[in-house]
Amino acid sequence: MKKFDVSVLTVSVLILGLAVIGVSQAKETTSEAVAAKIGNTTITQTQVYDELKKKSGASAMTQLVAAELFRQEAKAQGVTVSDQELDKLINPIKEKLGTPEKFQEYLDEKKTTEQEFREKTRLIMMRDKLLEKAFPVTDEQIKAYYEKNKDKYAKQTLEQARPEIAEKVKDKNRRANIDKWLEDLHKKYHVEIMDPTLQEKEKDKKE
Known part of the structure; x- marks a missing residue:
């Protein structure tokens, strides 16, 4: 399962440099909302959405699902x-x-x-x-980290180094457990990707 990067939770898909495929060549008007016009040719919002979905749909869906899982789990746990x-x-x-x-x-x-x-x-x-x-930080983890990095903390006692080490262990715990934790949340909240295209992309990623 792909790791969820905390830095990419901003799920904004830009249309910079987008080469739109399958642009309608018909001159007649369409009932679909038009996103752009080039002479007599139109690009519909559906075409833009389909192209964005091909390029970034699976990634955007992964991030949106993760964000909603965080919200629901936070609400459940207060x-x-x-x-x-x-x-x-x-x-x-x-x-x-x-x-x-x-x-x-x-x-x-x-x-x-x-x-x-x-x-x-x-x-x-x-x-x-x-x-x-x-995945709370344990005293054993702090002591083990201190012992392993004694050269770095040569001028500090364990208690003096504890706050800094706790943060480092906390970050290590997050990175080590986030994939499995998110996988468990997917099961807990019965996540289903209803879009067939995105379902296929998710299947390809897992394989």
């Missing part, structure tokens, strides 16, 4: 991310960029709004909370 927790993560980004204008440039580069950025960040934080709850 896991939330407060605005204060969100601000604690986002405000340092704003401070590092320096001005509201620079932050807006940052958002523009990501092709998102501040509200969308906040909600996507909240979703990632929610996912991480769920994983930390499912």
Whole structure:
């Protein structure tokens, strides 16, 4: 099963450089919504959607399904991310960029709004909370990491190094368990891909 990358939860499919296949050559009008016109030729929204689906459909579907699984599991377990927790993560980004204008440039580069950025960040934080709850950091893991990396922590006691090591172990636990965890969530919430095209793509990926 493909690993879900936390950095690609922004499921926006761009039409940059899209070579549209099967453009209608008919001059007559169509009842379908028109996305573009080139002279007397039209490109419909359906054609655009079909082409995007061929190029990025399976990836987009994977990300959308994962995002909804995070939401449903968080609701089931009562896991939330407060605005204060969100601000604690986002405000340092704003401070590092320096001005509201620079932050807006940052958002523009990501092709998102501040509200969308906040909600996507909240979703990632929610996912991480769920994983930390499912695979908590143990004292044994911290001690083992400290012993294995004693050269790095030569000037620190275990207790002094504990906060940093806990974060590293937490990240290691996430990376080690996320695939199986998501696979279990697919089964728990009975995920079904109804689009035959995307079903086939998912089948090809697994094989």
